[in-house]
Amino acid sequence: MNVLKSRPCWDQYFMKMAQVVSERSTCLRRQVGAVIVKDKQILSTGYNGSPTGLKHCAEAGCLRQQLKIPSGERTEICRAVHAEQNALVQAAKHGVEIAEADIYTTFEPCVLCTKMIINAGIKRVIYANPYPDALAHQLAQEAGLDMVHFASQEENEQ
Numbered sequence: 001m002n003v004l005k006s007r008p009c010w011d012q013y014f015m016k017m018a019q020v021v022s023e024r025s026t027c028l029r030r031q032v033g034a035v036i037v038k039d040k041q042i043l044s045t046g047y048n049g050s051p052t053g054l055k056h057c058a059e060a061g062c063l064r065q066q067l068k069i070p071s072g073e074r075t076e077i078c079r080a081v082h083a084e085q086n087a088l089v090q091a092a093k094h095g096v097e098i099a100e101a102d103i104y105t106t107f108e109p110c111v112l113c114t115k116m117i118i119n120a121g122i123k124r125v126i127y128a129n130p131y132p133d134a135l136a137h138q139l140a141q142e143a144g145l146d147m148v149h150f151a152s153q154e155e156n157e158q
Helices: 010-022 083-093 111-120 134-143 153-157
Strands: 033-038 041-047 102-107 124-129 146-149
Touching: 010 033, 010 041, 010 102, 010 124, 033 083, 041 083, 083 102, 083 111, 111 134, 134 146
Parallel strands: 102 124, 124 146
Antiparallel strands: 033 041, 033 102
């Protein structure tokens, strides 16, 4: 077996990292991970969960779940910070330059995250799972933000 043939491409490698990061999520509804990368180097990571030092959703209860609010609606009452937001905040907190970087996410960013990604100067978003948000799509297109739906290794081989 040729070892080089079994190596993942860079997008596969970093998307696998985002999947691992998502395992730290404390959200009861959806586990999301994000990895910011520049020049093939990881700069920052984030997962969705309660702000630092606050009760996790399992302990505090998920108001959106209790009120049966559909996904993508009334996000302002959710106690969790999105994975993309956490990755951006961690970079800022530690003084890491992320302009012109890529962000790998396990889910396509919502409109709020898309606006933050645009303002942070991220040039490319690679996401594994779609999250239909028409305004996010419109803003990304208007800003020239490259949105790439990640194809798994199995899909690439077919």
